[in-house]
Amino acid sequence: MDKTWNNKAWFLVLPVLVLVAFSAVIPLMTVVNYSVQDTFGNNVFFWAGTEWFEELLHSDRFWEAMVRNLIFSFIILAIQVPLGIFIALNMPKKGWGVPVCLVLMALPLLVPWNVVGTIWQVFGRNDIGLLGYYVNALGIDYNYVQDPIDAWVTVIIMDVWHWTSLVVLLCYAGLVSIPDAFYQAAKIDGASRWAVFRYIQLPKMQRVLLIAVLLRFMDSFMIYTEPFVVTGGGPGNSTTFLSIDLVKTALGQFDLGPAAAMSLIYFLIILLLSWVFYTVMTNYDAER
């Protein structure tokens, strides 16, 4: 059968196109514009070509931020995914405990990000912070303002506190969708607790887990607010992740050209990773 071509359809998508143009495409183009020019203010621009990109790709500062960010993402995934699964497995499946657990789990997700930062900034202080004071009182030298390791530990624990719930809720949704008959059959078949997890629960959670990993990776790769509030990227540059570095370049130093080039590269990385995840997910669906 021949396809019917109807150009009227364009009018129907037009509003969306206009909206996206104003909210995304045009701002992005100004960034592209900045990235290939140099300016000293007064709206005077000089053509710079690929200079900013080359400079950035040879800059240690950029690669250090990138490596820090990847390590951070890796650590929080390594903690949040297993921990999230573990908590979801142990959450009640029925009764009054269900709403209680769900609300408790959702709470950290509802706190605004800069508030999360402020909470931990205060919580970890060793003069007035509940955590910082008592950890030091126990004889452990903890000071996130001066010690890079302590700063990392604080930022990671904060992220785990803030975002593990998301993994829990997604896994829990996957778990409750498993019909009772599967558990009954597993009992009949003499399956161990581990076998039930490995052959029933994990396969049923696979899809939501993939989404959880995608979301958590993207979020942690773009993390800005919370570490900015707690450590401001320090001590030194030890918790300066890509987005913090970007803001420092763009707004701190007002280097619009390099910052624009960095934005674009950052954007391309996110785009590439999204595409990889999308492909993996759709392939997985097609296989079923």
Added chain:
Amino acid sequence: MARIEVNHIRHSYLPNPQKDQDFALKEVHYTFEDGGAYALLGPSGCGKTTLLNIISGLLHPSHGKLLFNGRDVTNLSTQERNIAQVFQFPVIYDTMTVYDNLAFPLRNRRVPEADVDRKVRETLDMIDLASMANRKARRLTADQKQKISLGRGLVRSDVNAILFDEPLTVIDPHMKWVLRSQLKQLHRRFGYTMVYVTHDQTEALTFADQVVVMYDGGIVQIGTPAELFERPSHTFVGYFIGSPGMNVLPVSLEGRTAKLGAQRIELPGVPKAGAGAVELGIRPEYVRLGREGMAVQVSKVEDVGRHKVVRANLEGKEIAAVIGEDDEVPADPKVSFDPAGINIYADSWRVEMGA
């Protein structure tokens, strides 16, 4: 294999059952003999699955005891009871191949791999999936998946009993027939104790030596298919078994006669009925349609292929009669009841008739 004693078992899904109505399973007391093929037959919600799950240990009964070969297993887990059970809807392990799905119950019990292979191949042949042994189970059709579930139930030979919970619901009619005959053969060959839950009378009657008819949380009759057909002990069994079900007509008794409106029906004996509502039950197969007997108005004739079902009105009551495929309904139809097919019920329960 085991003899399964269900000793005064009651079960309620409520935490504090008080009244009889709170119980999904009102007292059941029965023994499934070693090597017997049983069917639990009844409508949805009558407690048959509850009883099955109590036998397999998926449910712990509120009251009563369960014994396997005289040994109390009420507090043993499903694993310890060593039971196989097949569920209504296919349960397969998505990530495994067909072969691994069948091997799963054996490997969990640490059966040597050589025996696993032998048993799995045997079972694959039986359920006709040998050619798909290495396929991923999740890509199969619903009835193939159900065959895997069935296979997992049959793959262990040392089980105490095999329980089937309406296993053929998702299978198409032809395959149903084939699988049911295979189960029957298996039963003859290995003498498994088999309990088969169904709401389909054909399935129950063709599969089982003994059919346990359940209704509203209790057992109403246990018998061979023939007994259930000839002498239903409760009007429910009369309705439920047979197609169409038994005609049940309210009558009043007078010695050897039952009075239905202006009609008098000769009984084969004197019913030992006390007070209470008395009914006369007669299967459509025993209703003779001809020129003699009680006048009826025929309302409908259904040709079901092998025979015809005549729906008629007798003294204001609907009755059904079965006549041969080639028989014609006479112009002035009358019915008579074959005395051999008459049963008398008092308060829905069958009463004996004396000489």
